[in-house]
Amino acid sequence: MPSHKRFRFPPLTEGNNPLTVLRPLLIPGMVEQVQVTDSRGPVAEDGKTRDEKVTVTGTATRGETVELFDGTTTSMGTALVGADSTWSREIGPLTEKSYRISAKALYGADPVSSEPRTFTVKFAQTPEILAVSDSRGDVAQGATTYDNSVLVAGSATPNLQIKLLENKQSLITLDVDDKGDWNHRINDLKVRSYSLTAEALYEIDPATSPPRDFVVAQAVTPTISRVNDLRGEVAANGTTYYRTVNLTGKASPNEKIILLNAGANVETVDVNGSGDWQHVFSSLNLTTYRLTARGDYGSNPESSPPRVFTVAAFVSPTITAVTDSVGTVGPNETTYETAVTVKGEATPREQIQLYDNGAPVGTPVSVNADKQWTTSVTGLAIRSHSLTAKAMYDAVPVESPARNFNVAAHIAPTLTSVHDGISEIGNGGQTKSATVTLRGSVTPNRQVQIYDNNSPRHTVTAVGSAWNTTLSVGLGGHSLRVKALSTGQDSNTRTFTVISPIPPLNFNTGSVTLSGRCYLIPNWAAYPNFGPGTYVQHTASGGVLPYRYTSSNNNVAAVDGSGLVTVRGNGLSTITVIDNASQSKSYNVHVTGVKFVWGLDGGSWNTIRDRAAARGKRLPSMGELRVIHNAWGGRWPMGDYWYWAADSAGGWPARYWLKNLVNGAEGHVQYYGSALGVCIDP
Incomplete structure (x- = not known):
């Protein structure tokens, strides 16, 4: 009698009371969890198998029976459900076709049949490329890797061979194992696009797998290009006073970078298709940050050196x-x-x-x-x-x-005293002195300009509010005042007259031409003995001592305190004498005979000649060397040694004259000998 139905037994009694016994009705379990397995493991829904037999398993009510069907009508046999509610049946031999397997309960289950499991049997398989992986994992179809090596894995008909191709060019022939698997590592990849296919070396249609494409790219070492706060860029090793900065940089396009501070992770940031990344770094502390960007790709390249900046508190004014x-x-x-x-x-x-x-x-x-x-x-x-x-x-x-x-208001300038060294000169008074001392006041530490007969003279800076100065005055009347430079205000005016005795200044003002030959060394403190035509002396007399002599061009003629003028270069200079009463007289000096001598160090005659030519100069003749020695004598400053002359001494190999410019000795040697050299203007 079936155990899943409920029956009423003949009446039972307990004493005079009837006894009723009830047994629960068991509800039949539905058929479910149907799986298909071949020799390689589970066969996925709509998957493939190469086996002639597969095992179908599932669950149902224990002790019952299920029948397997391909489609709705073709029976594949029955299976008894075990005590653990599972059942199993091997079906086969299979043929190359698509199967749709369902399990039907041979008892009152609802639903009566399981959901169908579909798979295809194909004993000979077109090769497939199932995976391309690099050091980081799977490289998806059309994706990018930064490795120079990838592992290619796929499937094909077991125990046969396939050919792996790249851009239709053969790479290698591979054996397929007894499970239908093959793999190969491709090394030394270049930066470019790759398209892999697997071609069957056996009869199958189609013979070639769909292409598996990927790109090998050069990993870009990340950079941190800018750190900007609210006011603009924060320079490297600079300081920001804000708690938020905006970071930008470069990295490999469409990848990620890891932002680090002193090696500690801050944030993972996406890189856009142009290779740019950006991150708002907020909630900063008052400390120094050392940021780097590490690529989350390839060999994880990291920016260097760190981008360092300091977050500081606002500065009070x-x-x-x-x-x-x-x-x-x-x-x-x-x-x-x-x-x-x-x-x-x-x-x-x-x-x-x-x-x-x-x-x-x-x-x-x-x-x-x-x-x-x-x-x-x-x-x-x-x-x-x-x-x-x-x-x-x-x-x-x-x-x-x-x-x-x-x-405070400016203090108006004053001229309070005019003194000739003996006494104060009253307004409108007289003096025989050629120098007077002036005193007055002005705004503290400002300047006044001295005016004599409305002609500006020198300026004076006050010490505190007082100023004083001396002024040279000539014979005749004088009207003095001062002007405050800071305000333009004029002081009061003081007048006086300078009377004789101021003797007239006497000085020869006739022009002089100095044409004597003189050999000078440029920018040298030493000078030769000045011979005829290289110096002149006009001495002043009269006037008011002391005298002061000046040259308008010290590069042409220099004058000493006695009025002695010596040449320094060709050209024109004006020599002026001024006495203590500001009287002055002048004369012109024309210099035409100066030649400059330049040192050329040491070497052979040819070497010294070439050095001179390179400067646009020439070697001096023996006669010119003698003149130089006579003028300088033992004071010649360039060295006590032989100096080359331009003059040949004849002979073979060619010999040239030499002269010692210190002791005057003369001689000649072959051109390849060594001596010092000088050059002069052509």
Whole structure:
């Protein structure tokens, strides 16, 4: 009697009471979990097998029977369900075709049949490339690898051979194992596109697998190109005062980089198709960061050197200096100008607002990258001033300490004293002195310009508010005043007359031509004995001692304190004598006979000649060397040794004359001998 039905037995009694026994009805289990396995393992849904037999397994109600069908009508046999609710049956021999296997319960199950499992039997298989993998794993169809080696794996008909091709060119012939698997590692890949196919070396249609394409690319070493904060780029090893920066860089396109700080992971960032990456790095701490970007591809190349920057707290503003045209205006000091320059420090690339006595002055001032800021304050009123600099950013404290100073009115210039060394010269008075001393006052530490008969003379800087100077004055009337350079104000005028005795200055003013030959060494402190035609001396007399002699061109003629003029180069110079009463007279000197001598070091005659020619010069003749020796004698400064002359001494090999320019000795040697050399203008 079936155990899954419920029956009522004949009435049972317990005493006089009837006893009823109930047995639960068992519900038949449905057929499910159908699997297909061949000699290589499970056969995937819609998969393939090369075996002639496969095993079909599943679950159903234990102790019952299931029947297998291909399609809906072709029976493949029955299977008994075991005590563990599983059943199994081998079906075969199979033929090359598609199968649709289902298990049907031979009992009252609902549903009565399992879902069908489909697979295809194909004993000879077109080769397939199942996988291409590099050191990081699978390289998908059309994907990119940065390795120079990949492993290619595939399937084909067992125990036969396939040929692996790349761009239709044969790479290698491979054996297929008894499970239908083959693989091969391709090494020494180049940076380019690859297209692999597997071709059967047996009869099959089609004979060639679909292509498996991939690209080998050169891994780009990542870079960190820029670190930008709110105000612009943060230079390498620079400082930012913000807690967020924007990082940009380069890497291999469509890959990922790992951003690191001192080796610790910060974030993984995608690289776009152009090879650019960007990351907003926020919540920064007050510390130094050492960032690198490591490629999450290839051999994991990493940027170098690290991009280093420091995050610092905002700098509170300070005022470090207040200056006027004279110099620093110290705290609580006084300036006499209505404009000052104010300097200070604050957070780089931010702005501060300057205040005077609590009122804003001008527009906000930008701070340079070196923390320095500078601005001008103009239109200052004559009163006390208190400057502060207030940060236009989040700083604590937000405002600088006050810088206090006063603005006062300029002091008008005065000329209070004219003294000739003996006594004060009254206004409209007389003196016989050629020099007077002037005194007066002006705004502290400013300059005054001296005027004599409305002609500007020299300027004088006051020490405090007092100034003094001396002035040379000639015979005749003088009207003196001073002008304050800072304000243009004129002082009072003082007049006086200078009377004799100031004797006239006597001096020969006739022009002189110095044409004597003189050999000089350029830029050398030593000079030869100056012979005829190389010097002249005009001596002044009369006037007021002492005399001062000057040359208008010391590169042509030099003059000493006695009026002796010696040549220095060809050209024109004016020699002037000035006495202590400012009387002066002059004469012109024309110099035509100077030749400069340049040293050429040592070497053979040919070497020295060529060096001279390279300078556009020539070797001196023996006669010229004798003149040089006579002028310089033992004071010749270039060395006590032989010097080549241009003159040949005849003979073979060719001999040339030599002269010692210190001791005057003469001789000649072959051209290949060694001596010193000098050259002169052609």
